[in-house]
């Protein structure tokens with residue numbers, strides 16, 4: 001936030017490597033249940049903020065070691081892939097992006113299931129939510145503001161509507177007003193129209209946050225990457241989720257090799273769409289995709305119950 005902007009309520013992650021300012025007094029350790037209850041109340045508060053204002057920032061959510069590893073990995077990937085900026089205004093002519101990250105390296109498997117972020121997304125959507133896409137966004141010096149948009153604006157459903165998409169931006173570097181921090185229009189998730197695709201920053205606020213913090217928003221919120229007037233890149237990870245009954249933005253089942261899918265943690269397998277939603281949606285001949293992939297016996301679908 002800019003200093004003249006009202007501060008968001010301060011939330012503190014309590015994951016490994018994070019200092020949770022409110023959780024302990026010196027020499028005192030809360031028991032596991034108390035810590036879980038405290039986390040749960042924080043997740044509720046974040047979900048409530050998304051409901052009312054369209055966004056929240058989870059400060060210090062990600063372990064510094066994971067941030068370092070992600071930065072190194074992305075640098076290596078961009079070099080290996082020869083990644084260049086796109087040639088369109090939306091992706092940015094001075095921005096590099098690497099898509100389909102779950103297929104690139106096992107390190108990225110930690111991202112969709114992060115214990116300080118996924119519970120918030122599960123509250124905004126529901127636990128049957130899916131990974132919609134996972135990509136990196138490196139805004140280079142000289143980039144202009146991205147056109148203002150809503151991530152659900154290609155979905156032909158009247159607005160406003162309940163959240164269908166819940167997206168997150170992981171700050172791998174500090175995000176500042178000068179280096180391209182994401183800009184957004186608070187409350188616009190309740191608007192009857194989507195973003196106007198203008199580059200104007202009038203009426204927008206800036207998600208200034210420290211490296212390791214995460215911006216989480218309702219997919220109806222108008223937003224866009226900021227301009228970078230510094231001499232250093234702004235690096236973010238766009239970890240995006242959608243409702244379990246929707247089509248994912250990146251095709252996870254074909255885009256990730258079967259041997260990689262088989263090795264995912266069970267929760268990640270669900271999140272990429274290898275389970276069925278509400279006991280039915282996504283089945284193959286009444287089997288879960290995961291059972292088809294593994295040749296294992298399936299529990300069947302909701303029709304088989306009772």
Ligand SMILES: O=C(O)CCC(=O)C(=O)O
Pocket residue numbers: 090091137146169180181182183223224225226236
């Ligand atoms: O890079 C950002 O801060 C936002 C990017 C974004 O909203 C998008 O590419 O859809």
